[in-house]
Amino acid sequence: MxxxxxxxxxxxxxxxxxxxxxxxxxxxxxxxxxxxxxxxxxxxxxxxxxxxxxxxxxxxxxxxxxxxxxxxxxxxxxxxxxxxxxxxxxxxxxxxxxxxxxxxxxxxxxxxxxxxxxxxxxxxxxxxxxxxxxxxxxADRLSNEAMDAGMAGVDWKPRAAAATTAGEPPVAAAVPRPAGRLHHLEVWTRDLTAAEASLGWLLERLGFPRMESWKDGVSYGSDDFYVVLESGPDVADASHERRRPGVNHLAFRAGSRADVDLLARRAGSHGWTLLFAGRHPFAGGPEHYAAYLENAEGFEVELVAV
Missing domain, CATH: 3.30.420.10 (Ribonuclease H-like superfamily/Ribonuclease H)
Structure with a gap:
């Protein structure tokens, strides 16, 4: 045959x-x-x-x-x-x-x-x-080297070849990538659908496009930095409490003061509640213009005007 x-x-x-x-x-x-x-x-x-x-x-x-x-x-x-x-x-x-x-x-x-x-x-x-x-x-290093090279208008070269070319530093050195920079953030949720409707909606408005999705999760962002929302059997059956020791909230640069105001107004239709309403938009101090939001699962985000 x-x-x-x-x-x-x-x-x-x-x-x-x-x-x-x-x-x-x-x-x-x-x-x-x-x-x-x-x-x-x-x-x-x-x-x-x-x-x-x-x-x-x-x-x-x-x-x-x-x-x-x-x-x-x-x-x-x-x-x-x-x-x-x-x-x-x-x-x-x-x-x-x-x-x-x-x-x-x-x-x-x-x-x-x-x-x-x-x-x-x-x-x-x-x-x-x-x-x-x-x-x-x-493989991640190679893909980033390729993007660095393409954006610089040059051809990618293997590290060994680049290092032996007189007077030319390796292409990867064109865009420094500090070791301490955040790679990604993973948020576990008991209700992935609700998290996508609230946090996913907000991430997309903040410039984190939807990347990939699978049975129990979805990611937003790019290879430089991304946020994962994930559910599944390993997630404990307990409520999130931001006031316990650990990470309290996520803070994002959200654009101008007008951008912060617009997002804060629209967020109410996507499962978010404005925190510290009596002190908004200066709950973080007189020089700090921001909106603090909390969704139904208790996750808090801060939208900062820059």
Whole structure:
């Protein structure tokens, strides 16, 4: 019987690893906005990175960038050993679930990229695993290097090549990324639907576009910083109390005083209550113009005029 995935070229090269790990990531600054991806192939036995690649793809969504990274990673693996068993690790729940066949692919651009990914290697030899972003640092670094390079109008170069080019610093150095900067914030909620209606609505108004969604969660923002709203069986059946020790509230730059006033007025229709109404808008002090809001679950946010 004819097998569309069999090829005269699918012979394992001498000394090539029979198993390979692909790690891929993609990002978009603006979603859609300046986008890029990063991909690498790792030897599962030694953990050594065998090859890596990154590319700027112009203006695109975060999900398109993620899929582009996947395609590139599979192509890199095919170049090393077209007959290898490949295990893909990504922090995009959407891509992993769709490529594993558990979620439908509704977006036309992603259907095209998913079909392209399935043609690179025999899908029967490719498995997928979702990993947290903190375990995908190498691919994340590559995708950010690609976006940095594209926004600077230069081509991405691997770190080793960039370091040996006389007089030219590595592209990644063009945009410093301090180690202490916040990466993401995760908010657990007992009612994800209600949290999306209140906190999700507010995040989008503050410039955090919806990124990805999965069974028990949704994220807003970009690869530079994002906020996760998550529910599920691990969330304790207890009310949030902001006055207990721990994080009290989140404060966001909300634009001008007029912007703060407008958001505060509209927030009431989306599950928010104005706190400290008697002292609004100077509850934080005579020089601090802000609105303090609380939703039905007790989460507090502060909208600061800047």
């Amino acid at each position: 004819f097998d569309p995935y069999e090829s005269d070229h699918d012979q394992q090269p001498a000394d090539a690893p029979a198993r390979l790990i692909v790690e891929a990531d993609g990002g978009s600054r603006g979603n859609p906005g300046h986008a890029g991806y990063g991909a690498l192939v790792r030897d599962p036995d030694t953990g050594r990175i065998l090859v890596e690649k990154a590319a700027y793809i112009g203006k695109a969504s975060n999900n398109v960038a993620e899929y582009s990274g996947l395609v590139s990673g599979l192509e890199l693996a095919r170049e090393i050993n077209p007959a290898a068993s490949v295990h893909v690790k990504m922090d995009s729940k959407l891509v992993v679930e769709q490529m594993s066949g558990r979620w439908q692919i509704k977006h036309a651009d992603m259907r095209v990229l998913a079909a392209k990914a399935r043609k690179v290697l025999d899908p029967r030899r490719v498995t997928y695993e979702w990993i947290p972003r903190e375990r995908n640092k190498d």
